[in-house]
Amino acid sequence: MLSSPKKRAARPTKLPTKRPGPAGGARDRNRQATQQRLAAAALALFLERGTAAVTIDEIVARAGMAKGSFYRYARDKADLVAQILAPVIAETTGALDRCERALQVGRQGTLAAIYLTLARELSVMVAQQAACVLLYLQEARSPASAAPPAIQDLADRLTSRTIALTEIARDHGLIRAVDPEVSALAVLGATEAMLFAHLRGLRAPSATVPRVTAALVDIVLRGIGLQPRV
Amino acid sequence: MLSSPKKRAARPTKLPTKRPGPAGGARDRNRQATQQRLAAAALALFLERGTAAVTIDEIVARAGMAKGSFYRYARDKADLVAQILAPVIAETTGALDRCERALQVGRQGTLAAIYLTLARELSVMVAQQAACVLLYLQEARSPASAAPPAIQDLADRLTSRTIALTEIARDHGLIRAVDPEVSALAVLGATEAMLFAHLRGLRAPSATVPRVTAALVDIVLRGIGLQPRV
């Protein structure tokens, strides 16, 4: 006590950033479990009714905890959204980073394979984080001041880096020489639309996922590929 | 006062549906002007911050009228959104209707032109109703209970009818024989993404509109067109 006369002065609107000592102790486990319950409850509600319409009271009610506890795990609703989307953002950014790095050192013959690796990595991520991806798709087009910043961040990053990757592909002669912004937006738009229909379960193609994926890839490659038009 | 003991019994939650006599009189003009002011103020706010985040108080403040007046022109916020989107819904539905009807009576050689007419009509509508279309795009992926019903309606109708039209095109051999749900979602997704980038003004292709449109049409036609893959 004597060494910390005012310990709350330097914490204007912060979460309790410090964890107590035990790395795998009961406290740590409890904390993680509560965190999970909170995130799961919030995610379910966000998908049902949109982030804007869901209240803190509803989240804690579904998570089965008191309202005060919410504020030990998140600063506010937007912060909780950021926590929920963090894995998706990290994995997406990582896959894009790896792709760009590989493109810088790759030789002409191996470039197409690098893009395929990106596609595969993102597919795995989407399959594993389906609910989070749906949350992103559902809110990505909200105005800047409406959606939580985390969602805007991801949307901006995804678009700009897709354009950059498309530009590289064009410069290497992997696709036709059209405005990379146009081809990137077209590919991203088509992919997201298909994904959204599938994840939301509305009007999704009735064929199996591998079949739909193959059909989409075929359409995209024809659309932006090298083949001359007859 | 004495002659009207109970005049409000038969009006549970209705708007004043009856207009007073004069067709082009001062009252009619005032009413239409107020309606316009309200819709314009609301639309601007909806685009800035999303329908969910905008309050009635803000709308009437920007429209420069008292709160009570709002409820003479709309039942609630969702009803106002429906009014704002009504022209877009009507024109879109009309263009789709005309296209379907034309396809039923058209001969093989004229079918492609019918789809082009649809595209042209929708383009004109988008150009004239840019703000409303942006509102639709911005909210179309919200969960059913979050977005105003009018937006959900339009989204559902647009998707299902695009699929139907794509199916007809495939059956007539205008495009390749792939699952029409896949090609329809791909085309719609690509188009909406481009449109959204353009209308929102974010990361829109820097080329001119006709040039971008031509590039997109080219990509789409290559993607779903008949040409065999080399």
Added chain:
DNA sequence: TGAAAGCATGACTGTATAGTCACAACATCC
């Protein structure tokens, strides 16, 4: 085992908001 500190709780506060209503102002029509 007991002191120390994170952790959980839910009642509480202040504020923001949807929707109402009694009344004033106005257009209409005779």
Added chain:
DNA sequence: GGATGTTGTGACTATACAGTCATGCTTTCA
């Protein structure tokens, strides 16, 4: 120009919500 009914007004109510806090509980660790 006055009777009649519509339109405009803004204060008002009831409610719902975000965020706080004093209190008691659990874990930690010596």
